[in-house]
Every structure is written in C-alpha cells, then in structure tokens.
Amino acid sequence: METVTATPPMRERLLDAATDLFYAQGLRAVSADRIIERVGTTKVTFYRHFRTKDDLVVAYLERRAGLERDGIGQAVEMAAGDPDKALALIAEGIGAVVCGPGYRGCPFINAAAEYPDPDSPVRRVVDTHRRWYSTLFEQIIAPLGRPDQAAVVAQLVLLRDGAMVAGYLGDPAAVADALRRGSRAIIDA
Known part of the structure; x- marks a missing residue:
C-alpha cells in the first residue's frame, strides 16, 4: 500500500519558498513574483494569503x-535554573547554527540592515525578537542577584549579536567557545 503525503496548505508553501529564498538571497532581492513562480501559483493566490510582500517578510521572521x-527555550529548560549551564547550552546551540551549512548570518540582523525604518512592520518583528532575548537573559541571570543586571543583559545581547555575525564572517568553529567564555566573563565582571 502506497502512502500519500498531503501537500502543505498554500500559505505554508509560500512561506517555505520565501524562507529559502529570503535567507539565501536577501529580503529585498527576492520579489513576490519569484516566490509565486517557485511555488507555481498565481498572484491572486499569493495576495489572498499575504496582502503585501512585507507581510510575507514578517511571517518569515516570525517563523524564524x-x-x-x-x-533556546529547550536549552534553558535543560539547564534547570543553572545560569552557567543555560548560557553554555545557548552558546552550544548558536555555535551549531552558525557552523551549519548555508549559514548566511542572523536573519534578524540581516532584516534590520535591509529595513532601516524603525517603524516598519519588519523592524518591529526584529525589535520584538531582540526584546525577547533581553528578557531571556534577565531570567537566566536573575538568580545571581547582580545589581547591574540591565548592563549585564545588554552586554549578553551584544555578545550574542556578535556571535551571529562572527559565524558568518569569521571562524564559525570558534564561535560557541568564544560565546560561552564571553558570557562567563560578562557575568563575572
């Protein structure tokens, strides 16, 4: 008996195609027509699911x-409240991502570079994601009772951003270790 695999819904097919193309070639470089062609649909169908291309970009970033x-949540859960272990597991995860095939930088940093207007819907998704990281780091280091918690959090977010860029521009094999050691140094400072 042959198993029949269901075709994903059109919205998901459009989002899958956009995910591949946006990450590989850039958000502004990929047209809606290119995504429509890749999926094999029509403009009417595309615009039924995404009012504008920027709506698709937002959906892509929200998925990412x-x-x-x-x-990251799984890593923090595995750490069971141990800040050192949480930061080490996060560093390990980020290192695995930036060392993976086809890595082209952080999709959020890339999006911010392509959408400089801080009021655009795309930048709002980027900002929300950065705030999520800040909140995450606040929660991780809270048990340490640091009086300078806000500064430590800002430094950890900056270090994470640097690791995401270094994995693309530098030696990705060294990123996880440098991120882990850097995080520890910030906390110990």
Whole structure:
C-alpha cells in the first residue's frame, strides 16, 4: 500500500519558498513574483494569503523567531535554573547554527540592515525578537542577584549579536567557545 503525503496548505508553501529564498538571497532581492513562480501559483493566490510582500517578510521572521525561541527555550529548560549551564547550552546551540551549512548570518540582523525604518512592520518583528532575548537573559541571570543586571543583559545581547555575525564572517568553529567564555566573563565582571 502506497502512502500519500498531503501537500502543505498554500500559505505554508509560500512561506517555505520565501524562507529559502529570503535567507539565501536577501529580503529585498527576492520579489513576490519569484516566490509565486517557485511555488507555481498565481498572484491572486499569493495576495489572498499575504496582502503585501512585507507581510510575507514578517511571517518569515516570525517563523524564524518561533523556531529560535523553541530551541533556546529547550536549552534553558535543560539547564534547570543553572545560569552557567543555560548560557553554555545557548552558546552550544548558536555555535551549531552558525557552523551549519548555508549559514548566511542572523536573519534578524540581516532584516534590520535591509529595513532601516524603525517603524516598519519588519523592524518591529526584529525589535520584538531582540526584546525577547533581553528578557531571556534577565531570567537566566536573575538568580545571581547582580545589581547591574540591565548592563549585564545588554552586554549578553551584544555578545550574542556578535556571535551571529562572527559565524558568518569569521571562524564559525570558534564561535560557541568564544560565546560561552564571553558570557562567563560578562557575568563575572
């Protein structure tokens, strides 16, 4: 008996195509027509699911954010309240991502570079994701009772951003270790 695999809904097919193309080639470089062609649909169908291309960009970033948050959330859960272990597991996860094939930088940093207007819907998704990281780091270091918690959190977010860029521009094999050691140094300072 042959198993029949259901075709994903059109919205998901459009989002899957956009995810591949946006990450590989850039948000502004990929047209809605290119995504429509890749999926093999019509403009009417595309615009039924996404009012504008920017709406698709927002959906792409929200999907990426969800996946990242799930992975990081699992690492924090595994750490069971141990800040050192949580930061080490996060560093390990980020190192695995930036060392993976086809890594082209952080999709959120890339989006911010392509959408400089802080009021655009795309930048609002980027800002929400950065605030999520700040909140995450606040929760991780809260048990340490640091009086300078806000400064430590800002430094950890900055270090994370640097690791995401270094994985693309530098030696990705060294990123996880540098991120882990850097995080520890910030906390110990």
